[in-house]
Amino acid sequence: MSIVTHTSPPYYAVIFTSIRTDAESYSAIAEHVLEEAKKQKGFLGFESARNEIGISVSYWRxxxxxxxxxxxxxxxxxxxxxxxFYTHFRVRVCKVEREYGF
Structure with missing residues:
Protein backbone atom coordinates (compact mmCIF):
# COMPACT_ATOMS: atom_id res chain seq x y z
CA MET A 1 0.00 0.00 0.00
CA SER A 2 1.40 3.38 -0.95
CA ILE A 3 0.07 6.91 -0.58
CA VAL A 4 3.27 8.90 -0.76
CA THR A 5 3.04 12.59 -1.51
CA HIS A 6 6.05 13.59 -3.55
CA THR A 7 8.15 16.15 -1.79
CA SER A 8 11.76 17.18 -2.07
CA PRO A 9 14.21 16.06 0.61
CA PRO A 10 15.06 16.59 3.31
CA TYR A 11 12.14 15.05 5.17
CA TYR A 12 11.79 12.26 7.72
CA ALA A 13 10.74 8.61 7.60
CA VAL A 14 9.40 6.62 10.55
CA ILE A 15 10.07 2.95 9.82
CA PHE A 16 7.96 0.47 11.79
CA THR A 17 8.92 -3.20 11.47
CA SER A 18 6.86 -5.88 13.16
CA ILE A 19 5.84 -9.48 13.56
CA ARG A 20 2.08 -9.56 13.99
CA THR A 21 -0.03 -12.02 15.98
CA ASP A 22 -3.65 -10.93 15.37
CA ALA A 23 -4.11 -9.73 11.79
CA GLU A 24 -7.91 -9.53 11.79
CA SER A 25 -8.33 -7.23 14.80
CA TYR A 26 -5.31 -5.19 13.81
CA SER A 27 -6.53 -4.34 10.31
CA ALA A 28 -9.58 -2.37 11.46
CA ILE A 29 -7.56 -0.33 13.94
CA ALA A 30 -4.70 0.25 11.48
CA GLU A 31 -7.02 1.70 8.85
CA HIS A 32 -8.51 4.11 11.37
CA VAL A 33 -5.07 5.16 12.66
CA LEU A 34 -3.86 5.79 9.10
CA GLU A 35 -6.89 7.98 8.37
CA GLU A 36 -6.03 10.06 11.44
CA ALA A 37 -2.36 10.26 10.44
CA LYS A 38 -3.34 11.69 7.06
CA LYS A 39 -5.00 14.60 8.90
CA GLN A 40 -1.89 15.45 10.90
CA LYS A 41 0.20 18.52 10.18
CA GLY A 42 3.38 17.49 8.39
CA PHE A 43 2.16 14.08 7.16
CA LEU A 44 3.58 13.36 3.69
CA GLY A 45 2.66 9.75 3.00
CA PHE A 46 2.71 6.09 3.88
CA GLU A 47 3.98 2.80 2.42
CA SER A 48 3.50 -0.71 3.76
CA ALA A 49 4.35 -4.31 2.91
CA ARG A 50 3.87 -7.55 4.82
CA ASN A 51 4.89 -11.15 4.61
CA GLU A 52 6.18 -12.73 7.80
CA ILE A 53 7.70 -9.38 8.76
CA GLY A 54 5.76 -6.19 8.20
CA ILE A 55 7.36 -2.92 7.21
CA SER A 56 5.41 0.32 7.37
CA VAL A 57 7.00 3.66 6.59
CA SER A 58 5.33 6.98 7.27
CA TYR A 59 6.85 10.16 5.88
CA TRP A 60 6.88 13.49 7.70
CA ARG A 61 8.00 17.03 6.97
CA PHE A 85 -1.02 -7.36 17.95
CA TYR A 86 2.74 -7.95 17.86
CA THR A 87 5.29 -10.42 19.15
CA HIS A 88 8.00 -7.97 18.13
CA PHE A 89 8.26 -4.44 16.77
CA ARG A 90 10.89 -1.78 16.24
CA VAL A 91 10.55 1.91 15.34
CA ARG A 92 13.28 3.85 13.57
CA VAL A 93 13.23 7.57 12.75
CA CYS A 94 15.45 8.59 9.82
CA LYS A 95 16.21 11.74 7.91
CA VAL A 96 15.81 11.32 4.14
CA GLU A 97 18.44 13.43 2.45
CA ARG A 98 18.14 12.07 -1.07
CA GLU A 99 15.70 10.04 -3.14
CA TYR A 100 15.42 8.88 -6.71
CA GLY A 101 13.46 6.44 -8.79
CA PHE A 102 10.92 6.18 -11.61
Missing part, protein backbone atom coordinates in the same frame (compact mmCIF):
# COMPACT_ATOMS: atom_id res chain seq x y z
CA UNK A 62 9.91 17.48 10.25
CA UNK A 63 10.66 16.01 13.67
CA UNK A 64 8.05 18.23 15.34
CA UNK A 65 5.32 16.66 13.16
CA UNK A 66 6.50 13.20 14.24
CA UNK A 67 6.44 14.21 17.92
CA UNK A 68 2.92 15.60 17.56
CA UNK A 69 1.75 12.39 15.87
CA UNK A 70 3.31 10.27 18.61
CA UNK A 71 1.22 12.21 21.16
CA UNK A 72 -2.05 12.13 19.16
CA UNK A 73 -4.79 10.49 21.26
CA UNK A 74 -5.82 7.69 18.89
CA UNK A 75 -2.20 6.87 18.09
CA UNK A 76 -1.32 6.71 21.81
CA UNK A 77 -4.25 4.34 22.38
CA UNK A 78 -3.06 2.10 19.53
CA UNK A 79 0.45 2.11 21.03
CA UNK A 80 -0.87 0.82 24.37
CA UNK A 81 -2.48 -2.10 22.51
CA UNK A 82 0.75 -3.12 20.74
CA UNK A 83 1.30 -6.21 22.90
CA UNK A 84 -2.03 -7.63 21.62
Missing amino acids: DLESIREWKEQTLHKKAQTMAHY
Whole structure:
Protein backbone atom coordinates (compact mmCIF):
# COMPACT_ATOMS: atom_id res chain seq x y z
CA MET A 1 0.00 0.00 0.00
CA SER A 2 1.40 3.38 -0.95
CA ILE A 3 0.07 6.91 -0.58
CA VAL A 4 3.27 8.90 -0.76
CA THR A 5 3.04 12.59 -1.51
CA HIS A 6 6.05 13.59 -3.55
CA THR A 7 8.15 16.15 -1.79
CA SER A 8 11.76 17.18 -2.07
CA PRO A 9 14.21 16.06 0.61
CA PRO A 10 15.06 16.59 3.31
CA TYR A 11 12.14 15.05 5.17
CA TYR A 12 11.79 12.26 7.72
CA ALA A 13 10.74 8.61 7.60
CA VAL A 14 9.40 6.62 10.55
CA ILE A 15 10.07 2.95 9.82
CA PHE A 16 7.96 0.47 11.79
CA THR A 17 8.92 -3.20 11.47
CA SER A 18 6.86 -5.88 13.16
CA ILE A 19 5.84 -9.48 13.56
CA ARG A 20 2.08 -9.56 13.99
CA THR A 21 -0.03 -12.02 15.98
CA ASP A 22 -3.65 -10.93 15.37
CA ALA A 23 -4.11 -9.73 11.79
CA GLU A 24 -7.91 -9.53 11.79
CA SER A 25 -8.33 -7.23 14.80
CA TYR A 26 -5.31 -5.19 13.81
CA SER A 27 -6.53 -4.34 10.31
CA ALA A 28 -9.58 -2.37 11.46
CA ILE A 29 -7.56 -0.33 13.94
CA ALA A 30 -4.70 0.25 11.48
CA GLU A 31 -7.02 1.70 8.85
CA HIS A 32 -8.51 4.11 11.37
CA VAL A 33 -5.07 5.16 12.66
CA LEU A 34 -3.86 5.79 9.10
CA GLU A 35 -6.89 7.98 8.37
CA GLU A 36 -6.03 10.06 11.44
CA ALA A 37 -2.36 10.26 10.44
CA LYS A 38 -3.34 11.69 7.06
CA LYS A 39 -5.00 14.60 8.90
CA GLN A 40 -1.89 15.45 10.90
CA LYS A 41 0.20 18.52 10.18
CA GLY A 42 3.38 17.49 8.39
CA PHE A 43 2.16 14.08 7.16
CA LEU A 44 3.58 13.36 3.69
CA GLY A 45 2.66 9.75 3.00
CA PHE A 46 2.71 6.09 3.88
CA GLU A 47 3.98 2.80 2.42
CA SER A 48 3.50 -0.71 3.76
CA ALA A 49 4.35 -4.31 2.91
CA ARG A 50 3.87 -7.55 4.82
CA ASN A 51 4.89 -11.15 4.61
CA GLU A 52 6.18 -12.73 7.80
CA ILE A 53 7.70 -9.38 8.76
CA GLY A 54 5.76 -6.19 8.20
CA ILE A 55 7.36 -2.92 7.21
CA SER A 56 5.41 0.32 7.37
CA VAL A 57 7.00 3.66 6.59
CA SER A 58 5.33 6.98 7.27
CA TYR A 59 6.85 10.16 5.88
CA TRP A 60 6.88 13.49 7.70
CA ARG A 61 8.00 17.03 6.97
CA ASP A 62 9.91 17.48 10.25
CA LEU A 63 10.66 16.01 13.67
CA GLU A 64 8.05 18.23 15.34
CA SER A 65 5.32 16.66 13.16
CA ILE A 66 6.50 13.20 14.24
CA ARG A 67 6.44 14.21 17.92
CA GLU A 68 2.92 15.60 17.56
CA TRP A 69 1.75 12.39 15.87
CA LYS A 70 3.31 10.27 18.61
CA GLU A 71 1.22 12.21 21.16
CA GLN A 72 -2.05 12.13 19.16
CA THR A 73 -4.79 10.49 21.26
CA LEU A 74 -5.82 7.69 18.89
CA HIS A 75 -2.20 6.87 18.09
CA LYS A 76 -1.32 6.71 21.81
CA LYS A 77 -4.25 4.34 22.38
CA ALA A 78 -3.06 2.10 19.53
CA GLN A 79 0.45 2.11 21.03
CA THR A 80 -0.87 0.82 24.37
CA MET A 81 -2.48 -2.10 22.51
CA ALA A 82 0.75 -3.12 20.74
CA HIS A 83 1.30 -6.21 22.90
CA TYR A 84 -2.03 -7.63 21.62
CA PHE A 85 -1.02 -7.36 17.95
CA TYR A 86 2.74 -7.95 17.86
CA THR A 87 5.29 -10.42 19.15
CA HIS A 88 8.00 -7.97 18.13
CA PHE A 89 8.26 -4.44 16.77
CA ARG A 90 10.89 -1.78 16.24
CA VAL A 91 10.55 1.91 15.34
CA ARG A 92 13.28 3.85 13.57
CA VAL A 93 13.23 7.57 12.75
CA CYS A 94 15.45 8.59 9.82
CA LYS A 95 16.21 11.74 7.91
CA VAL A 96 15.81 11.32 4.14
CA GLU A 97 18.44 13.43 2.45
CA ARG A 98 18.14 12.07 -1.07
CA GLU A 99 15.70 10.04 -3.14
CA TYR A 100 15.42 8.88 -6.71
CA GLY A 101 13.46 6.44 -8.79
CA PHE A 102 10.92 6.18 -11.61
